[in-house]
Every structure is written in structure tokens, then in C-alpha cells.
Amino acid sequence: MSQSHIKTKEVKTLFAHSGNQCAYPKCKQRLVEPATKHDGAAVIGKIAHIIADSHDGPRGRVAISDDDKNLHPNLVLLCGNHHDLVDAQPNTFSVQVLRQMKADHELNVQRALFADDGPEKPTLTNEVIHSSLLPITHLPDAMFSAPCKFSDQEYDHVFDRIVYPDNRDELVRFVLREGKLFTFHNLNNPQGPFSKVVDRKQVQPLEALKVWDDPELRRRYVTLLNRGLNRFTSLLGMRFDRDHYRYYFEAKEKEKPRKVSYRPLNAKRTSRDVVWQPKKRATNEARNYWFHLAVGLKFHQMDADQWVLSLRPERRITTDTVTSIESTIIGSRVTRRKARMWNDIYLSEINFWRDYLSGGTPRIVLNFGDQSAVIEATLTAFDVEWPGIPGDDKSFKNQTYEEDLFTQLDFDNAVSGSSIDWDECDDNTEEN
Numbered sequence: 001m002s003q004s005h006i007k008t009k010e011v012k013t014l015f016a017h018s019g020n021q022c023a024y025p026k027c028k029q030r031l032v033e034p035a036t037k038h039d040g041a042a043v044i045g046k047i048a049h050i051i052a053d054s055h056d057g058p059r060g061r062v063a064i065s066d067d068d069k070n071l072h073p074n075l076v077l078l079c080g081n082h083h084d085l086v087d088a089q090p091n092t093f094s095v096q097v098l099r100q101m102k103a104d105h106e107l108n109v110q111r112a113l114f115a116d117d118g119p120e121k122p123t124l125t126n127e128v129i130h131s132s133l134l135p136i137t138h139l140p141d142a143m144f145s146a147p148c149k150f151s152d153q154e155y156d157h158v159f160d161r162i163v164y165p166d167n168r169d170e171l172v173r174f175v176l177r178e179g180k181l182f183t184f185h186n187l188n189n190p191q192g193p194f195s196k197v198v199d200r201k202q203v204q205p206l207e208a209l210k211v212w213d214d215p216e217l218r219r220r221y222v223t224l225l226n227r228g229l230n231r232f233t234s235l236l237g238m239r240f241d242r243d244h245y246r247y248y249f250e251a252k253e254k255e256k257p258r259k260v261s262y263r264p265l266n267a268k269r270t271s272r273d274v275v276w277q278p279k280k281r282a283t284n285e286a287r288n289y290w291f292h293l294a295v296g297l298k299f300h301q302m303d304a305d306q307w308v309l310s311l312r313p314e315r316r317i318t319t320d321t322v323t324s325i326e327s328t329i330i331g332s333r334v335t336r337r338k339a340r341m342w343n344d345i346y347l348s349e350i351n352f353w354r355d356y357l358s359g360g361t362p363r364i365v366l367n368f369g370d371q372s373a374v375i376e377a378t379l380t381a382f383d384v385e386w387p388g389i390p391g392d393d394k395s396f397k398n399q400t401y402e403e404d405l406f407t408q409l410d411f412d413n414a415v416s417g418s419s420i421d422w423d424e425c426d427d428n429t430e431e432n
């Protein structure tokens with residue numbers, strides 16, 4: 001078919017969109033073969049008109065202006081074989097089929113480029129981002145257990161019967177295992193949240209230091225901490241991403257950015273974007289994906305009685321603030337990959353998280369009612385490691401929080417609230 005009226009600009013555009021590959025499904029044929037020792041590069045791709053150039057050509061009987069015929073939307077690049085095939089079978093390769101073929105191919109090319117498109121995009125690499133560790137200065141001294149008439153799956157029945165405390169910040173969490181309920185709340189309390197769920201005559205207090213020595217009990221203890229964290233972050237407007245074990249901000253409205261207000265170190269309240277659509281630096285044009293600030297949080301036992309919370313800044317990436325890109329474009333391989341972040345972004349996000357989670361105070365307190373977990377929001381200079389970038393030596397100043405009366409009071413309450421009267425507990429157990 002005649003290609004004489006196709007302008008160079010249209011041809012260039014077509015080749016650029018083709019990704020140097022025949023548009024025919026699954027055909028991997030290159031359109032431009034690289035130069036060899038003896039010859040230059042060879043252009044073997046052929047341009048086919050979707051609606052034919054001449055009225056008598058294949059797919060010619062569709063109305064289109066002469067000008068539009070030779071524009072790139074009406075053109076598709078194919079290898080020689082497939083070019084001849086689609087013209088020889090115009091009933092099989094109708095206008096509709098070719099349009100779809102072109103659209104699918106160009107989308108695939110875009111997606112392939114998307115995964116690796118320069119430093120402004122989230123470049124996915126296999127590099128490990130090391131987490132920052134926050135020391136835990138206080139953990140619940142005991143885990144309580146008591147027989148419960150609900151099975152391990154009947155969480156809803158338990159939730160329905162919980163007597164919720166007036167304090168909304170109190171984290172009422174529990175674990176059901178082997179016909180028993182485990183919690184950090186003192187189950188001996190007749191007014192406690194689980195008073196309508198468990199048999200209070202058979203309450204067993206389990207001392208934390210002994211619990212940590214028993215792999216199964218330790219797992220339940222950490223599960224309780226994690227469930228506390230889950231509730232704590234949800235009160236702060238975040239959601240849990242089960243696939244990646246991290247917490248993230250979701251948009252309040254689809255395709256609308258979101259900001260949160262927070263108090264940075266020793267400073268006035270401020271706000272920052274937590275869901276946003278990045279813009280291309282050169283043109284200020286919005287990219288076709290969204291960032292959601294996310295954080296991985298994990299409890300680790302470092303020593304017999306030393307625990308830390310690791311804090312790992314991450315980004316959730318979506319196409320429309322709802323659909324995760326990992327599931328639509330990049331696929332499962334991304335689960336072991338992390339978006340690499342430049343170190344100043346990384347550090348600023350670590351700072352954001354500790355400020356946000358602690359409410360601008362020196363510590364994060366998980367209030368389990370009778371007991372608490374207290375996590376210091378202070379980073380030490382050695383906590384942060386990241387994939388170093390040559391020439392980037394922006395230093396990180398570790399600011400410390402100033403105690404004020406209010407935060408000291410919070411801390412005192414958290415710690416004093418957790419002291420268990422062991423004698424009282426023992427007495428109750430012996431009664432049974």
C-alpha cells in the first residue's frame with residue numbers, strides 16, 4: 001500500500017510508540033534490527049493502514065478523511081510477515097481488530113517503560129532499605145488468658161460483647177487460641193472490656209519474661225502488640241496493607257489528594273501530602289499514578305529483655321488512588337522489591353513517621369488500658385542506613401524532643417498503669 005503521504009513526524013511517533021516491536025500479539029520481532037559488523041541497522045518494520053489508504057485496499061470501505069488516513073492513530077507497525085498477513089485477511093483483521101491490536105501493544109509498551117523510567121519515577125530495585133529502629137522502653141508486664149466459650153474463628157462474637165472503655169484511645173485487642181482468650185487487659189477486672197466474654201474464675205496471668213521464652217506464647221504476645229498497632233494507626237487515619245505488612249494513607253475521595261496535619265519536632269503544627277499525584281518536573285504535567293505514604297512497622301526482640309520497633313518508610317503506588325499498581329502492572333515480582341528513595345527523602349519520611357505516630361511528643365504510647373507499650377520516638381545517629389548516593393552528603397540532624405509537663409504526665413500514666421499486682425493475681429488463680 002502507498003505510504004507516500006505519511007509525514008516523517010507521524011512515522012517517528014509510530015516508531016516511538018511501538019517499542020521497536022511488531023504490534024501483532026506475542027510477536028517479538030524487532031522493527032529495527034541493530035547494525036552488524038558489516039552492515040548498518042535495518043528497518044524491517046512495515047506500516048499498515050488500519051483504514052486503508054485507498055478505497056479499494058483492505059479495510060478501505062470505512063469513512064475517513066484523506067488527512068486522517070495518514071496520521072499515526074490510523075497506522076500500525078508490523079513485521080513483514082504480519083503486515084502481509086493482515087492485508088491478506090482483511091475480514092479477520094478488521095478495523096476493530098487492528099485498532100485493538102495497536103492499543104494493546106502501545107499500552108504494553110507504556111507499561112514496560114513505566115517500570116523503569118528514570119529517577120523521578122519510583123525506580124524498583126532489589127536493594128534493601130534498612131529500617132530505623134525505635135527503642136521500646138516499656139512493654140506489658142503480663143499477658144492474661146482465660147477460657148472463652150468462642151472458637152478461634154469467632155472474633156465477631158467476642159467483638160459484639162466487648163464492654164468498650166470511655167477512652168477511645170484505649171486499644172482493646174485480643175487473640176483467640178485453643179478455647180482461650182489472650183489479652184493485655186487484666187481479665188480479673190469485673191468491669192473490664194472482656195468481662196462478658198471470659199470465665200473470670202479461671203484467669204491466668206502470664207509473666208512477660210516467661211512468655212517471651214516460649215515460642216508459641218511469644219507469638220501471641222507479639223500478635224497482640226501488632227493488633228494494638230493496627231488499631232492505633234487506624235485511629236490516626238491509616239489502613240493496613242496485608243500483602244506487604246505495612247500501613248498506608250488512603251484517599252478520602254477517589255482521585256483526590258490528601259494531606260494530614262502533624263506536629264514536627266519542637267515546632268508548630270504543619271501539614272503534608274500523604275496521597276498525591278506526582279508531576280513531571282519539566283512540564284508540571286501530572287503523572288498517571290499516585291503515591292500514598294506508607295510505613296512498615298515491626299516489633300523485634302533484640303535481647304532477653306530488649307525490644308525495638310522498626311520503622312521503614314515506603315510508598316504505596318496506585319493508578320487512581322484505589323487500584324494498586326503492583327497488582328495491575330508490575331505484578332508479583334514487586335513484592336520483594338522496594339521503591340528506592342533518595343536519602344533525604346528517606347530521612348524526612350522517617351522523621352515524619354515518628355512525629356506523626358508520636359503526635360509530636362517524645363514517645364509513642366500504645367494504651368492497652370491496664371498496661372501500655374512505650375516506644376521512644378528518638379532516633380540515634382546510627383539507626384539509619386540507606387543505599388548511599390555518591391555526592392549526596394546531606395547530613396541528618398537528630399533533634400531531640402523536649403519534655404513538657406503534658407508528655408511527662410502521659411509517660412507516668414502509661415508506666416504506672418502497667419504495674420500489675422502479682423500477689424493479687426496469684427491469689428485469684430489459687431482460688432480455682
Ligand SMILES: [Zn+2]
Nearest residue numbers: 022027079082
Ligand atoms: Zn510480527
